[in-house]
Amino acid sequence: MEIINYQDARPIYEQIADSFELQILKGILQKDEQMPSVRSLAIELSTNPNTVQKAYTYLENQGYIYTVKGRGNFVNGSEHLMEKKKEEIVIEIRRIIEEAEEIGIRRDELLKEIQK
Amino acid sequence: MEIINYQDARPIYEQIADSFELQILKGILQKDEQMPSVRSLAIELSTNPNTVQKAYTYLENQGYIYTVKGRGNFVNGSEHLMEKKKEEIVIEIRRIIEEAEEIGIRRDELLKEIQK
Amino acid sequence: MEIINYQDARPIYEQIADSFELQILKGILQKDEQMPSVRSLAIELSTNPNTVQKAYTYLENQGYIYTVKGRGNFVNGSEHLMEKKKEEIVIEIRRIIEEAEEIGIRRDELLKEIQK
Amino acid sequence: MEIINYQDARPIYEQIADSFELQILKGILQKDEQMPSVRSLAIELSTNPNTVQKAYTYLENQGYIYTVKGRGNFVNGSEHLMEKKKEEIVIEIRRIIEEAEEIGIRRDELLKEIQK
DNA sequence: GTGGTCTAGACCACT
DNA sequence: GTGGTCTAGACCACG
Numbered sequence: 001m002e003i004i005n006y007q008d009a010r011p012i013y014e015q016i017a018d019s020f021e022l023q024i025l026k027g028i029l030q031k032d033e034q035m036p037s038v039r040s041l042a043i044e045l046s047t048n049p050n051t052v053q054k055a056y057t058y059l060e061n062q063g064y065i066y067t068v069k070g071r072g073n074f075v076n077g078s079e080h081l082m083e084k085k086k087e088e089i090v091i092e093i094r095r096i097i098e099e100a101e102e103i104g105i106r107r108d109e110l111l112k113e114i115q116k
Numbered sequence: 117m118e119i120i121n122y123q124d125a126r127p128i129y130e131q132i133a134d135s136f137e138l139q140i141l142k143g144i145l146q147k148d149e150q151m152p153s154v155r156s157l158a159i160e161l162s163t164n165p166n167t168v169q170k171a172y173t174y175l176e177n178q179g180y181i182y183t184v185k186g187r188g189n190f191v192n193g194s195e196h197l198m199e200k201k202k203e204e205i206v207i208e209i210r211r212i213i214e215e216a217e218e219i220g221i222r223r224d225e226l227l228k229e230i231q232k
Numbered sequence: 233m234e235i236i237n238y239q240d241a242r243p244i245y246e247q248i249a250d251s252f253e254l255q256i257l258k259g260i261l262q263k264d265e266q267m268p269s270v271r272s273l274a275i276e277l278s279t280n281p282n283t284v285q286k287a288y289t290y291l292e293n294q295g296y297i298y299t300v301k302g303r304g305n306f307v308n309g310s311e312h313l314m315e316k317k318k319e320e321i322v323i324e325i326r327r328i329i330e331e332a333e334e335i336g337i338r339r340d341e342l343l344k345e346i347q348k
Numbered sequence: 349m350e351i352i353n354y355q356d357a358r359p360i361y362e363q364i365a366d367s368f369e370l371q372i373l374k375g376i377l378q379k380d381e382q383m384p385s386v387r388s389l390a391i392e393l394s395t396n397p398n399t400v401q402k403a404y405t406y407l408e409n410q411g412y413i414y415t416v417k418g419r420g421n422f423v424n425g426s427e428h429l430m431e432k433k434k435e436e437i438v439i440e441i442r443r444i445i446e447e448a449e450e451i452g453i454r455r456d457e458l459l460k461e462i463q464k
Numbered sequence: 465g466t467g468g469t470c471t472a473g474a475c476c477a478c479t
Numbered sequence: 480g481t482g483g484t485c486t487a488g489a490c491c492a493c494g
Contacts, residue, residue, distance in 0.1 A: 025219040070478035257451040302493030
């Protein structure tokens with residue numbers, strides 16, 4: 001899997017974080033599994049350790065991983081993270097639908113299109 | 117209507133562009149109506165003319181307005197723009213749903229939540 | 233006010249963040265007031281812009297400030313931040329008292345001492 | 349009792365030290381009782397002997413244990429340690445309350461919340 | 465000029 | 480070896 005796409009406008013650290021978020025939510029990375037070390041991942045992705053560090057700090061703030069000093073970063077359990085993510089997605093879709101309604105696109109029209 | 121919200125993380129030019137996009141799609145601004153001049157709008161919004169210009173350029177690229185040299189900027193017709201926008205929204209929602217399915221959230225679960 | 237204390241074991245960015253958190257909660261910095269720019273504060277504190285940036289990012293995540301791209305950082309309103317902070321303090325004290333009870337120090341003994 | 353919690357952000361040596369501090373203050377470990385050897389504890393906790401040694405050094409500095417060269421580590425009496433600990437706790441809580449007062453949270457408000 | 469991101473390289477605490 | 484922090488200096492988007 002290619003993690004970094006330089007064409008992508010999003011910052012590198014965000015692409016890295018998103019990639020791991022996805023792997024954790026999909027269950028590819030399991031609870032308490034060790035993440036690649038900051039340094040090794042930096043080399044693998046041909047990027048700077050600080051950039052990887054920033055991604056990991058973000059993932060830790062979001063509750064996806066936890067850090068053990070001197071040992072490394074490890075994956076957190078994903079059950080309630082999945083619930084949180086689902087909630088976010090629902091809110092996101094609702095927001096888009098409401099914006100659409102504001103410009104006169106009817107909700108049922110959209111839902112019909114989506115269900116196709 | 118307040119056009120610029122500084123709490124909003126989006127860049128100013130984008131907020132301005134979105135605001136006019138909305139007004140055009142809603143029909144508040146009608147076909148061939150003249151847009152405020154870059155300078156006057158910059159003063160009204162207490163912002164930089166460069167910022168307004170950037171918003172107008174963006175709106176022109178998106179097909180919402182057209183420029184007549186020496187005369188100003190004018191609104192394009194909104195019929196097919198509305199269709200285009202609706203298409204974009206449908207694609208956007210579909211993309212989100214597909215991403216959700218990738219991490220194991222079922223489509224019908226989401227749709228049930230949305231229709232609440 | 234001296235913001236950075238090199239004897240202090242806490243990282244510099246945290247000391248900077250805490251200092252501003254305090255100023256905002258005390259009302260010394262008011263809603264929508266502009267924060268010092270990253271660069272100017274870095275010079276003033278004889279530290280690196282990245283360090284100040286890290287402090288500001290932290291303050292933004294905690295809801296103390298907001299960023300306007302190209303303009304600077306500004307103070308958020310502190311009303312509900314104050315509530316949040318008070319909640320945190322209460323939880324912190326309760327935690328300490330419970331730990332004390334575990335080793336046989338009675339709650340009322342402690343409270344009597346505190347009220348002196 | 350689980351001594352090490354890797355989810356906990358505190359360093360391992362500190363968690364080990366705290367755990368023994370608690371056992372001594374609770375009286376589970378009695379005066380002059382022998383502590384587990386550095387090596388055996390390291391094996392039991394699946395951690396590094398250096399880490400256990402660091403915890404023991406810390407406990408010795410705090411007066412919780414004493415070392416007899418060639419024989420091992422032994423528990424100190426806990427009577428005056430308890431007094432010292434209680435003192436520390438009171439000071440800690442007072443410090444927090446004073447900080448709260450600095451940002452305008454009233455002492456009696458806090459005490460009311462705590463007693464709930 | 466302002467913040468946001470990134471690189472290169474360093475030092476420290478912890479294991 | 481591992482993460483966390485910091486410095487010095489650079490480039491980009493935004494206004």
